[in-house]
Amino acid sequence: MRWIVALALAGALALTAYAVFAPPAPSAEPPAVFTETLQARLARLPGDHRAWAQLGMEHIEQARTTGDPAYYPKAEGALAKAAALAPRDDAVLTGRAALAAGRHEFKQAVRLAEQAISVNAYSSTAHGILADALTQLGDLPGAQRAVDKMLALRPGVPSFTRASYAAELRGDAVSATELMRLAHEDAYRPADLAYTRYYLGELSLRSGALREADRWYTLAQQAMPAYVPAMAGRARVAALSGRLPEALDLYQTVVNRLPLPQYLLEQGETRIKAGLPADWTLLKAQRRLYEDAGVRDALTWAEFEAYHGSPTAAVRLARAEYADNRNAVAADALAWALHRAGRSREALPYAEKATASGWRNAILHHHRAEIERALGRRPSSISAKSLNPAFDPSLPALARFS
Structure with a gap:
């Protein structure tokens, strides 16, 4: 998430x-021919x-x-x-x-x-x-x-x-x-058009409107053909629609161009869904690279460990994240890690916090419902499928990203 x-x-x-370094408004005079790179200016x-x-x-x-x-x-x-x-x-x-x-x-x-x-x-x-x-x-x-x-x-x-x-x-x-x-409507640069169209696709995806999501992702790529998030969006639509070979082809192109941990997680889970082994080698290498560059991201790794590794490690990582950043996503990660570690009673208060803001995110409500069922309770949370009919609990990374 x-x-x-x-x-x-x-x-x-x-x-x-x-926004910080926006160019000045166009002048009536023709622009000067001379241009200078930042490096040349600083020299x-x-x-x-x-x-x-x-x-x-x-x-x-x-x-x-x-x-x-x-x-x-x-x-x-x-x-x-x-x-x-x-x-x-x-x-x-x-x-x-x-x-x-x-x-x-x-x-x-x-x-x-x-x-x-x-x-x-x-x-x-x-x-x-x-x-x-x-x-x-x-x-x-x-x-x-x-x-x-x-x-x-x-x-x-x-x-x-x-x-x-x-x-x-x-x-x-x-x-x-x-x-x-x-x-x-305000966007005019290709990057801004691609970005806003992509997020209109994400909003559609989160509501389960897969065709509408795919339309926005395609329009985003028309604005900026090399825009990788839009291609990742199309891969999600294909995976959630059951077109797994198509999704895997798209994900391979995505991770070749931009091997973000999120995309590698999505690719791995789609491979598992397709009956193929997931290879987490590159994901773990990226983890080391990010840590070496000073990027703190216990949350991503807590989510990975909870689903695909050690729930005990997931609890440790999620606790560290929640101690620093007490948002709904961190609360959900800690709740799910505790549940996967067999500590559902400890997990429930965090699941309740994760769903308290009203955010209609299917996986947050799915996790809370699963924790409540493990405690022998009737789920009090909104049904994940009512929020997003396309939600697939076997592809959690796709739901977390979108």
């Missing part, structure tokens, strides 16, 4: 980089703190688009130079907040985003990162206030997409779709 939020955050960070003007901050943001974006966490240390180096030159500059602080969020250091991201806002209260970007980090920390009211401020400052793709996600987390699927449609 981390990756629904992580991908929402990653997409937001792509838009964040654009000429090594004291340009904003150029260092921009370089750091570009490295964060490279980490997102390539799936290579080695870009995070590069971003850290560029942002450290920017901070040494101008530690109180709002763009520098915003870049450092974005890096902290990318590494899942959400308390640090909140602190830095709030500092950026104290310097420049009109920074919609800093408010966006603040909203992302507060969401991960489980402070949904605080996140909503940050989103509202961002909308007031700069209504557009970054703010509408965050408002859509906030609405989804409180269980308002209608508003979530309406807000994402507003984001789509």
Whole structure:
């Protein structure tokens, strides 16, 4: 599940980089012929703190688009130079907040985003990162206030997409779709069109409307043919529709292009569903790479261990995650890990917390129902199938991501 939020955050960070360093409005005069790369500018003007901050943001974006966490240390180096030159500059602080969020250091991201806002209260970007980090920390009211401020400052793709996600987390699927449609209407760059269409597909997928989801994913690829999340979305639709060979072909292309842990999990579970062995070698290698790059993500590995490894290890990892980030996803991961470890009575309070916000996510309600059944109780949660008729408990990674 981390990756629904992580991908929402990653997409937001792509838009964040654009929002911080947006080009000026077009001039009536023809543009100058001279152009200069960031590296050339920094070689000429090594004291340009904003150029260092921009370089750091570009490295964060490279980490997102390539799936290579080695870009995070590069971003850290560029942002450290920017901070040494101008530690109180709002763009520098915003870049450092974005890096902290990318590494899942959400308390640090909140602190830095709030500092950026104290310097420049009109920074919609800093408010966006603040909203992302507060969401991960489980402070949904605080996140909503940050989103509202961002909308007031700069209504557009970054703010509408965050408002859509906030609405989804409180269980308002209608508003979530309406807000994402507003984001789509505001989009004009291919990357933004692909991103908003992809998330309209995700909203459709979560409601079980597989044909509508596939239509949006296809439109996303039309806007940006190399957009891997849309291809992953089409793989999910194929898997949930029972077209497993097609799904596996799509997943192979996806992981060849962008071997994110989430996609590797989905591919492995689809192979198991198809009666084939899952190979977790690359997934475990990615885990080491992310840890070496300073990316903290106990949640992904807790979910993996609960389903495909050691429930005892899953409990340890999920407890660590929940201690830092008390959101619904972390509560669900801890509940399921405890249940899989045979500790369903301990699990139930966390399952109740996971479903308390009203979020209509099928797997959260499925987990709670399974825990209640294990305790001999009638499930009190909403039926997962009523939320999403296409939900398949044998493909949990697909439900977590979407």
